[in-house]
Amino acid sequence: MNIEQRRKERLDRGIKVRTDGLYAIMSWRELSYLTLPRLVLILGMLALPLIMPSMYWQRVISIVCIYALLALSFDFLAHFVGLVSLGGALFIGVGGYLAAIMNTYFSMPPLLTIPIATVVGAGICTVLLLPCLPLRGVYFAIVSLMYPLLMARIIEALNILGGTDGIMGVDSFANRWIEQYFVILMVLLSLFGMRRLVNLDIGLVFRAVKDNDQAVRASGMNITFYKAIAVFIASAMGCLSGACLVHIYMWSGISQFALDFSIIPIAATVIGGAGTLVGPVLGCFILVPISELLRDFGTLRIVFYSLILVAFIVFRSEGVMVYGQRKYHQFERWVKI
Amino acid sequence: MDILIYGTINSIALAIMALGFALVYGISRVPNFAHGALYVVCGFVTWSLLRGLGLNYLVSIILAMIITGVIGALIYQFVLIRVRGMAISEIIASYAIGLAILEGFRWGGFKGMTYTLPVFVEGSITIGDIPVDLHRVVIVGICAAVVAFLWLFTHYTRIGLALRGMAQDERAALMLGIDSDLMAVVAMAVGSMLAGLAAILLLPLGNIVVEAGYNVLILAIAVCIVGGLGSWMGAVIAAFLIGFAQILTVVYLGSHFQMVVALLAIILTLILRPSGLFGKQKELEERV
Numbered sequence: 001m002n003i004e005q006r007r008k009e010r011l012d013r014g015i016k017v018r019t020d021g022l023y024a025i026m027s028w029r030e031l032s033y034l035t036l037p038r039l040v041l042i043l044g045m046l047a048l049p050l051i052m053p054s055m056y057w058q059r060v061i062s063i064v065c066i067y068a069l070l071a072l073s074f075d076f077l078a079h080f081v082g083l084v085s086l087g088g089a090l091f092i093g094v095g096g097y098l099a100a101i102m103n104t105y106f107s108m109p110p111l112l113t114i115p116i117a118t119v120v121g122a123g124i125c126t127v128l129l130l131p132c133l134p135l136r137g138v139y140f141a142i143v144s145l146m147y148p149l150l151m152a153r154i155i156e157a158l159n160i161l162g163g164t165d166g167i168m169g170v171d172s173f174a175n176r177w178i179e180q181y182f183v184i185l186m187v188l189l190s191l192f193g194m195r196r197l198v199n200l201d202i203g204l205v206f207r208a209v210k211d212n213d214q215a216v217r218a219s220g221m222n223i224t225f226y227k228a229i230a231v232f233i234a235s236a237m238g239c240l241s242g243a244c245l246v247h248i249y250m251w252s253g254i255s256q257f258a259l260d261f262s263i264i265p266i267a268a269t270v271i272g273g274a275g276t277l278v279g280p281v282l283g284c285f286i287l288v289p290i291s292e293l294l295r296d297f298g299t300l301r302i303v304f305y306s307l308i309l310v311a312f313i314v315f316r317s318e319g320v321m322v323y324g325q326r327k328y329h330q331f332e333r334w335v336k337i
Numbered sequence: 338m339d340i341l342i343y344g345t346i347n348s349i350a351l352a353i354m355a356l357g358f359a360l361v362y363g364i365s366r367v368p369n370f371a372h373g374a375l376y377v378v379c380g381f382v383t384w385s386l387l388r389g390l391g392l393n394y395l396v397s398i399i400l401a402m403i404i405t406g407v408i409g410a411l412i413y414q415f416v417l418i419r420v421r422g423m424a425i426s427e428i429i430a431s432y433a434i435g436l437a438i439l440e441g442f443r444w445g446g447f448k449g450m451t452y453t454l455p456v457f458v459e460g461s462i463t464i465g466d467i468p469v470d471l472h473r474v475v476i477v478g479i480c481a482a483v484v485a486f487l488w489l490f491t492h493y494t495r496i497g498l499a500l501r502g503m504a505q506d507e508r509a510a511l512m513l514g515i516d517s518d519l520m521a522v523v524a525m526a527v528g529s530m531l532a533g534l535a536a537i538l539l540l541p542l543g544n545i546v547v548e549a550g551y552n553v554l555i556l557a558i559a560v561c562i563v564g565g566l567g568s569w570m571g572a573v574i575a576a577f578l579i580g581f582a583q584i585l586t587v588v589y590l591g592s593h594f595q596m597v598v599a600l601l602a603i604i605l606t607l608i609l610r611p612s613g614l615f616g617k618q619k620e621l622e623e624r625v
Contacts, residue, residue: 084428086370131607138368138566139611141428142558143603145370149551150600157593263436266429274425300444306437313430314419 005337016329037328041278042188049180058180062248064288065183066092069241071265071272071280072190073234079275080198081230082210083133084141089148089261090128091238092245093254095121099243100167100252110171114243121239126232133227136213145262152257166253170246183244187281190237194277197233206230259302264288267305270312273321282321339467340584346473348580349480350539352573354553355560356487357531359572362561363504365521367417367427371409371435372532373554377442379405379533380545384454394455402533409529410522417525418518435554443547456541476538483534484573500524552596559599563606564614571614578602 019030052058070088077083099117102108108116128147132139155161173179197203205226208216213223246252264287265280272283287305294301312319354376361369382404386397412434420426456472463469491497502510503520511517535553543549560579564571579602586594606614 078425082425084425086428086432131604135607135611138424138428139562139607141368141432142562143607145432146555146558146600146603149555150596153596154593259436259440263433266433270429298444299440302440303437303444306433306440309433310416310430310437313426313433314416317420317426 006334007337008332009335010326010330010332012330045184045188046181048184049177055176058176059248060289060292062180062183062244063292064284065180065187066241066245066248067261067264067268067288068187068281068284069183069190069237070261071268071284072187072194072277073237074265075269075274075277075280076194076198076237077230077234078269080203080210081206081227083227083231085144085234086141086266087144087146087148087262088238088265089257089259090144090151091121091125091235092242092261093148093151093257094124094235095239095242096246096252096256097161097167097242098124098239099246100170101161103170103247104167110173110247114240114247117243118236118240121242122232122236125235125239126228129231129235130228133231134224148257148259148262152254155254155257164254166251166255168251170250170252172250173247179244179248183241183248186240186244190240191277191281198277202226202229263302263305263309264291267309267312269319270309270317271319273319273323273325274317276319276321276325279319279321283319286320340581340588342467342469344581344584345577346469346477347584348577349477350535351556351560351580351583352576353476353480353483353531353535353538355557355564355572355576356484356569357528357535358557359561359564359566359569360487360531361524361528362566363569364500364524365413365421365503366507367413367421367521367525368431369525369528370428370432370554371412371438372528372557373550373552374435374438375405375409375529375532376536376553377545377547377550378408378438379529380454380536380540380549381442383537383540384545387454398537401537402530405533406526406530409532410526413522413525418521421521435550439547439550453544454537454541472541479534479538483531487569496520496523555596556599559603562603565612568614575602575614 015030015033018024019034024030024034048061049058052061070092073091074085074088077085095117098121099110099113102113102116103110129140129144132143156164161167173182198206205216205221209223209226209230216223216226242256245256264284268283268287269280270283271279271286272281273279291301291305294304297304357375358369358372361367361372379401383397383401386392386400387394390397392400412431416430416434417427420430456470461468461470462474489497491501499510499515499520500523502513502515503517503524507517510520532553540549556579560572560575563579564573564575579599582602583595583598586598
């Protein structure tokens with residue numbers, strides 16, 4: 001019996017090692033190694049509205065960005081704070097309804113409604129989710145799953161806020177270029193802001209809460225307080241996207257509490273690469289256009305996402321982005337044992 | 338008087354919905370977000386056996402429950418077992434499976450008045466001076482029997498004892514030679530069959546609709562949290578609390594607020610007694 005055993009050896013590329021430290025600024029090659037992926041992302045996103053062939057696909061870009069914001073907030077909560085939110089629709093709905101109410105009832109311009117809806121909506125979501133924050137385990141997932149379903153039902157049953165028809169006649173953005181560049185800039189800002197945030201001191205505390213909350217408490221920090229801050233940040237992103245959505249569609253209704261907004265960000269995060277923050281954005285750019293192409297199939301799309309999600313989580317839980325980063329930073333070879 | 342009678346019936350219906358979820362969570366620590374989907378699956382399978390193949394009602398009920406149990410076991414064996422212990426993946430995977438099933442049914446045009454199951458027995462009796470249809474009486478009887486059976490099963494059979502051992506301390510159970518993976522599959526199968534049983538008992542009272550899946554999931558979760566996740570007796574008692582609270586709100590406030598009761602119950606429980614009424618042994622584990 002001579003079974004040859006091999007294993008895959010992975011080594012960091014020399015250039016990656018060199019760019020880890022101060023030497024990164026010594027040569028153009030190292031500089032471009034560091035900045036090229038980021039520049040491709042930024043410039044690519046900024047160029048997207050220009051290269052899209054039709055109005056319809058430009059609108060899709062805006063929707064992609066809205067989902068990307070939601071996916072970012074999901075990824076941040078799940079993989080940096082350890083809170084799995086199954087109800088991204090809650091954030092969208094609260095932000096969207098707030099913006100719609102302020103715009104139609106108090107006739108504020110979008111310039112005011114979006115920031116106010118973001119901050120106030122995040123406050124509301126945080127207060128709503130506060131009871132389950134002192135607890136560990138599945139409580140957050142359960143409660144966040146229930147809220148959007150219930151919100152839709154309450155609005156429907158009490159016939160408040162426009163009932164099943166929703167609130168019509170919300171102002172749109174001044175023109176579609178402003179609309180698209182606004183959401184794209186928001187995605188880029190949130191993306192790089194979050195990347196910075198998780199490496200700050202507070203980000204360290206967040207990750208510590210996820211990994212070992214007892215240690216955090218032993219250090220004399222209030223876990224609930226930090227979790228509340230994290231939920232506030234995440235729901236601010238969600239409410240921002242909700243407010244943008246309302247102003248894009250010029251309409252706010254109970255379909256903003258629908259499952260699409262809960263499941264697509266999760267699917268995008270898992271496919272794009274959990275815990276990378278760039279991955280979810282990438283995942284949205286893969287998933288949402290597919291979803292637009294499959295629009296005719298109705299709710300079958302959700303089935304499709306869910307199955308992809310299960311397949312990815314069971315067989316390829318690392319996601320596209322982690323795979324890409326590995327290929328970029330490391331080379332692989334087979335070695336005999 | 339009618340509050341008392343219908344409150345009891347409603348509570349027992351809630352208890353039967355929640356038992357399956359409580360069982361699976363208590364034993365394998367996997368929150369089965371596909372519980373509502375399994376409920377709808379069983380209703381659908383019964384309907385198609387009964388109307389599509391023209392089988393006897395009793396036969397199709399038994400077959401449907403077995404099929405639902407097998408589906409639950411397969412979900413665990415092929416998906417959940419691979420992500421076990423990874424809390425985030427567990428939640429997402431079971432939720433996604435549930436969504437896939439429910440939305441699949443919705444896509445298949447599975448809604449409206451056409452899908453109904455017949456009641457077991459026609460007619461009604463009068464308790465006090467309130468008319469109650471016999472089907473609801475049967476529900477109460479069957480549920481009492483099921484709870485009694487579960488209690489006997491978990492206290493006097495080898496498998497039942499093994500399940501309880503795993504629920505208390507999985508590592509100790511492993512050391513005593515209990516196959517924890519197998520037991521978790523069994524628990525999932527039994528939990529799915531309970532979801533199916535709930536469907537068969539409760540669906541004849543209305544139509545088979547996809548929304549029922551979400552409602553059942555929410556109600557089951559509410560009952561389990563109020564009773565303490567993983568505690569079966571707690572689930573039964575919490576079912577009575579929520580059940581009566583629901584009937585009281587329907588009588589005094591209107592039926593719109595019925596679902597809000599569930600949410601309020603969860604929120605209040607989490608604020609006042611986070612580990613639920615009877616979740617004592619897990620208190621330290623879950624509280625940060």
